[in-house]
Amino acid sequence: MALPDKVKIVEVGPRDGLQNEKEFVPTDIKVALVNQLSDAGFLNIEATSFVSPKWVPQMADGAQVMEAIKRREGTVYSVLTPNMRGFEGALAARADEVVIFGAASEAFSHKNINCSIDESIDRFEPVARAAKEAGIRLRGSISCALGCPYQGEVPVESVVHVAQRLIALGCDEIDVADTIGVATASQVYRVMSAVTEKVDPRQVSGHFHDTYGQALANIYASLQAGISIFHSSVAGLGGCPYAKGATGNVATEDVLYMLQGMGIETGIDLDAVITTGQWISDYLKRPNASRAGKALVNKRAAVCA
Ligand SMILES: CC(C)(COP(=O)([O-])OP(=O)([O-])OC[C@H]1O[C@@H](n2cnc3c(N)ncnc32)[C@H](O)[C@@H]1OP(=O)([O-])[O-])[C@@H](O)C(=O)NCCC(=O)NCCSC(=O)C[C@@](C)(O)CC(=O)[O-]
Numbered sequence: 001m002a003l004p005d006k007v008k009i010v011e012v013g014p015r016d017g018l019q020n021e022k023e024f025v026p027t028d029i030k031v032a033l034v035n036q037l038s039d040a041g042f043l044n045i046e047a048t049s050f051v052s053p054k055w056v057p058q059m060a061d062g063a064q065v066m067e068a069i070k071r072r073e074g075t076v077y078s079v080l081t082p083n084m085r086g087f088e089g090a091l092a093a094r095a096d097e098v099v100i101f102g103a104a105s106e107a108f109s110h111k112n113i114n115c116s117i118d119e120s121i122d123r124f125e126p127v128a129r130a131a132k133e134a135g136i137r138l139r140g141s142i143s144c145a146l147g148c149p150y151q152g153e154v155p156v157e158s159v160v161h162v163a164q165r166l167i168a169l170g171c172d173e174i175d176v177a178d179t180i181g182v183a184t185a186s187q188v189y190r191v192m193s194a195v196t197e198k199v200d201p202r203q204v205s206g207h208f209h210d211t212y213g214q215a216l217a218n219i220y221a222s223l224q225a226g227i228s229i230f231h232s233s234v235a236g237l238g239g240c241p242y243a244k245g246a247t248g249n250v251a252t253e254d255v256l257y258m259l260q261g262m263g264i265e266t267g268i269d270l271d272a273v274i275t276t277g278q279w280i281s282d283y284l285k286r287p288n289a290s291r292a293g294k295a296l297v298n299k300r301a302a303v304c305a
Helices: 013-017 027-039 062-068 084-092 106-113 117-133 156-168 185-198 215-224 252-261 270-283 291-304
Strands: 008-011 044-049 076-080 097-103 137-143 173-178 204-208 229-232
Touching: 008 252, 013 027, 013 044, 013 076, 027 044, 027 062, 027 270, 044 062, 062 076, 062 084, 076 084, 076 137, 084 097, 084 117, 097 106, 097 117, 097 156, 106 117, 106 137, 117 137, 117 156, 137 156, 156 173, 156 185, 173 185, 173 229, 185 204, 185 215, 204 215, 215 252, 229 252, 252 270, 252 291, 270 291
Parallel strands: 008 044, 008 229, 044 076, 076 097, 097 137, 137 173, 173 204, 204 229
Antiparallel strands: none
8 A cells, every 4th residue: 555645643642652751740841842843743633631630640631731832823732531420621621632442451441430331432422412512533543452461462353343333323433452562563463454444544653663573564564555644752751550560652853754755744853852752751750762862962962063
């Protein structure tokens, strides 16, 4: 299949990137991160979650973040909402898109949102209806679509089933997520092909954590399967608190560098993202997990030396 000439990158750093940070990141830092990413030209930024602060304390300031960010014309600001309580918070915070998040693995569904897959879809139903009534975009995420930390293998049929249920709820887009980053390219090609047999490929995205260093290859395999929407996290921040050991999403800088090299358009300023990636890594006192980010920061330093 011919590769797309344009790809949409959904920047999930402010939510998926930060949610697992042990130390509370001050709201003004979260806001500065979102604002810098908006200025870099992202069409879609996942800014925060409206979930139980007991389960994910780092996202407790979601309303304050949404209140304070500078909204860029043309950028969709998304937030996670597991239920109607979350949806009400998102509506009040003027989110452009709400994300319901299920799983293809029963075990992870219970660990992450304290209910079965079927119960989660029932719980999402009123959220989906309310979002459509409010004219808010609706996205559905399928965690552990390529492997589960608790049950191991996840049947492709389960991924396709959850994908179809989420589309039937009215999702504008669904994310096939490798939550623990275990997948390899041929498995990804198979799963994406199976999902896009039933769901319009334009509505399907790839969300790849990079725990085993396979994310870029998995993105390439997804491109070959007709996918043209990908999630990534600036500086490779992140990991899900309910997927022990899962490291960050694939680094946005690495994805942009790869796509640029292939002549695939994203509309995003890689230089600006590199600066932001180094800034947030320095702030969090953690190494920058982006290879291209680090290399280009070092290259800048060499030029200035
Ligand atoms: C879903 C629940 C709430 C169910 O939690 P529960 O205990 O089943 O439900 P509950 O109704 O009993 O609520 C428990 C407490 O949370 C409160 N509550 C209830 N709902 C909300 C809400 N929306 N916002 C704020 N507070 C809420 C509720 O009021 C109550 O407070 P208490 O009475 O104990 O003081 C809980 O399991 C939860 O919040 N889980 C967090 C899930 C999460 O955020 N996980 C990480 C994001 S998913 C992810 O990272 C994967 C993804 C998307 O990136 C893709 C991938 O890589 O796989």
